[in-house]
Every structure is written in C-alpha cells, then in structure tokens.
Amino acid sequence: MKFRLARHTNRLKQLVDFYVNIIGLDFLGEFKNHSGYDGVFIGKKNLGWYLEFTQTSELVDHKFDEDDILVFYPETQFEYNSILDKITNNKVIISIAKNPYWQVNGITIKDPDGHCVVIPNLKIEKSNA
Numbered sequence: 097m098k099f100r101l102a103r104h105t106n107r108l109k110q111l112v113d114f115y116v117n118i119i120g121l122d123f124l125g126e127f128k129n130h131s132g133y134d135g136v137f138i139g140k141k142n143l144g145w146y147l148e149f150t151q152t153s154e155l156v157d158h159k160f161d162e163d164d165i166l167v168f169y170p171e172t173q174f175e176y177n178s179i180l181d182k183i184t185n186n187k188v189i190i191s192i193a194k195n196p197y198w199q200v201n202g203i204t205i206k207d208p209d210g211h212c213v214v215i216p217n218l219k220i221e222k223s224n225a
Contacts, residue, residue, distance in 0.1 A: 099145040101166075103209070108151040110208035112136055115147065118182045119168055119213065120175065158209060162194035165204070165212040176218050183215075 105111055115121045115138045124137040124146055132152050139146030170176035183190065183205060193204040193214065202216040 097144070100148055101146075102148040102150065103211075104150050104152070104154070104156050105209055106151060106156050107208040108134060108136065108149055111149050112138065114207050118179070118186055118188060119215075120179060120182075121147070121168075156209075158211070160211055162212055165193075165195075165198075165214050167202070167214045167216060169216055170218060173218060176215070179215050 112123065116123050121138045122141050124139055124141065126134070126136045128134050133150045134152075135148055135150040137146045137148055168179075170179060180203070182188075183203070188205050191204045191206055191212065193199045193202070193212070198204055198214050198216075201219070202214045204212055204214050207213055
C-alpha cells in the first residue's frame with residue numbers, strides 16, 4: 097500500500113522550502129495548471145509515501161488544530177542535529193506542543209500554513225523500533 101497526504105495551500109513555495117530545506121525531505125516532482133491546480137510532491141524517494149501540496153487562486157481556510165500533527169522521526173543523530181541547526185539558522189519558532197508527551201519527547205514547530213510538525217528526540221525512535 098502507498099500513502100499520500102494532500103493539502104491545499106496559498107503558500108506553495110514556502111511549504112516546499114520548509115519541508116525540503118528545513119525538514120530534509122526530497123522534492124519528488126510537480127505539476128502546473130492541471131485543471132487550475134499547481135502542485136508539488138515531497139517525501140523520501142522509494143518509500144511509498146509522500147506529501148502533496150496544491151494551490152489555486154482560491155483562498156484556503158484551514159480548520160486543523162494543535163492535535164493535528166505530522167511527526168518526522170530522524171534516523172540518526174546527524175539527521176536530528178541537522179534539522180535542529182536548520183530550525184535555528186532559519187529562525188523557525190519552536191512551539192509548545194499541546195500534547196504533554198511531545199513537550200518532553202520532541203520539538204514542535206509550525207509549517208508556513210501553521211500546521212504543527214514534530215521532530216522527536218532520537219530516544220523515541222529507538223523505543224519504537
């Protein structure tokens with residue numbers, strides 16, 4: 097089974113920059129003016145999942161809350177440190193997670209649409225293995 101999470105936005109370029117240059121995902125492809133939609137595919141190559149972000153001239157009105165999160169588990173200390181460095185260097189604001197579990201076990205930031213993204217501490221990855 098493959099998985100795709102699709103979300104409409106008014107900040108397509110900013111989302112590409114955030115998920116590729118800060119989170120470290122790969123830019124997998126894009127489309128332009130497909131029935132009025134532009135879009136991008138972002139994920140990790142050959143893993144069977146990706147994020148799709150689309151944009152039209154429509155003004156988007158998101159209804160997610162602080163419990164709607166994407167969690168990206170770094171696989172190595174180097175990857176974890178790299179993400180933290182990019183968060184710092186790009187002045188991305190660290191948020192306080194609503195869920196106390198993530199307050200202790202990860203770092204929460206918000207993407208350009210205001211959607212929460214959690215980067216867990218590496219100890220979480222090892223305990224879930």
